[in-house]
Amino acid sequence: MPNRVDDFSAYRKKMNERIFEIDHLGIKRFFNLDTQAYQDAALDEKTKELLGLVASLVLRCNDCIDYHILECVKVGWKDEELYDAFNVGLVVGGSIVIPHLRHAVETLDLARQSPEES
Amino acid sequence: MPNRVDDFSAYRKKMNERIFEIDHLGIKRFFNLDTQAYQDAALDEKTKELLGLVASLVLRCNDCIDYHILECVKVGWKDEELYDAFNVGLVVGGSIVIPHLRHAVETLDLARQSPEES
Amino acid sequence: MPNRVDDFSAYRKKMNERIFEIDHLGIKRFFNLDTQAYQDAALDEKTKELLGLVASLVLRCNDCIDYHILECVKVGWKDEELYDAFNVGLVVGGSIVIPHLRHAVETLDLARQSPEES
Amino acid sequence: MPNRVDDFSAYRKKMNERIFEIDHLGIKRFFNLDTQAYQDAALDEKTKELLGLVASLVLRCNDCIDYHILECVKVGWKDEELYDAFNVGLVVGGSIVIPHLRHAVETLDLARQSPEES
Amino acid sequence: MPNRVDDFSAYRKKMNERIFEIDHLGIKRFFNLDTQAYQDAALDEKTKELLGLVASLVLRCNDCIDYHILECVKVGWKDEELYDAFNVGLVVGGSIVIPHLRHAVETLDLARQSPEES
């Protein structure tokens, strides 16, 4: 049964395809830049995904948090390490981050339950 | 001759002392929590300082950027690695981050010139 | 069948009526100021609605984005022009705006499908 | 029949329990600091809850708004006083706050209807 | 000898006069609304100034912090009470508020030293 993280991933995929269909050169280039920003370079992809996660937490964007948690799980971050990153985001961003922390913890639990992670 | 990074560090030190003098229990505990958030735990200090730097960039706080760049230099991040982290902050936070990127690049240059880094 | 944009407009109308019922002088004056800010003056309404849309995108407020897209469609902005405005919002606000870009593109598609636009 | 405010309170309770289960020292301490910040001290709890509400409004966090409205009702703020606080949040934060004002007014109405307030 | 708070007040006065000279109806009305938002109504002016101060802290606007600290001192808030309000702002807004806390503490010290407060 699809959970909210699966729903998010499906919606994200559908709308990204719609955006590419629009074929706006600037928007397409931005999406490419965004992808490239997390690839191995002076910093490796694993570290960069964690940076993206904490940036998403302090900017309080649930969809961005979900995306980066899924990526962080894929590249091998462990729960304890992610909780430590959550804590940095919480201390930097303050109690206004707490609702997003609840969301993030739930997303991580859902990500660990999904078949592809078993 | 003191540069603006030295001035910032001196002002930060002076005002932190004034804040401790105020002796507000909640504020003191917050400062302790803030210090502890960057200490070695499931994630090491080095990684956490980089998280703090990117969080500061996307939240566009020059003083926070300066503080975390100085810490990142202390814990051994190289320029190329920091530029990669700057790039993640720029892509996540957008062109509104550019003035803070200019500030960050200048701060890093100043940090590398200072006697304690030579 | 009502879509999410219709639901938003209905909820907006219902709650604005409830807010007027409260009859707080400051709040009512703020709503008037907000309406007047987009009326023809030195800049025309059409230009101002586009300003409101980009401001809503970079501040990442989906309800505000929906409202201004509906207004932008009413005053005659074409899709290609709105995509160009989306791009300015994306570049200024960064990848954190992407979930709101997905939302905006979907809202525009829904607005174009609704009877009043046919 | 549970309304959205009851749903929020139930979700908040469930996820806070899950977060305590994670047992991250920094996160637990932050939650304690957050609780203590609103307790009677030089300022009383009643005033502090109103501060928390306006901070939540201008930072545009619906869950935080809901939480502080429920607390403000508990500590005895009257509707007219809360509308005045909403107005301060609206003027400071601008029209981007309006969707959150709609949400806040609805939450307050729901809070007044619930059995525990009758 | 004028300190930075006096300089801020002088600059604020000069530029507000320049803005009134521009004579833009919407802008003038906004300034009026802003003034009225802090006047005695269901909530008294004293409480509202404290709300304005905490909103300014969590939104991290030094000029706004300075203005509301000066007003808070005028309406009779004591240092211990203001520190408690600072703490609420710090916990809600996180460590990113710390540079603004330093600024606020210094502004309060300067405000207490100025002749009109003696």
Next chain:
Amino acid sequence: MPNRVDDFSAYRKKMNERIFEIDHLGIKRFFNLDTQAYQDAALDEKTKELLGLVASLVLRCNDCIDYHILECVKVGWKDEELYDAFNVGLVVGGSIVIPHLRHAVETLDLARQSPEES
């Protein structure tokens, strides 16, 4: 005699050159995307610069405001039109924008006084 707008432009030029020297592919591509976002396309450059200005106002970035005011003056926006755009930014972003409005009005006055605008 150079004023603060000239100083900003000189610092901006110097640091942009330093950033290009760093030669980070992602950062260079972002700067290109940023330049392209304001070029004639479905929307013309003149309209886009105004969008950039209002986005900068509501995101409260003085350097970005200065840059876009200089560009808006270059592409031919008149003072009355810019005041109208300032008003949209003020109403969307709230009183927290007022210090940036003061800055913007001063920058526009300085831009009109400079030799290249005479």
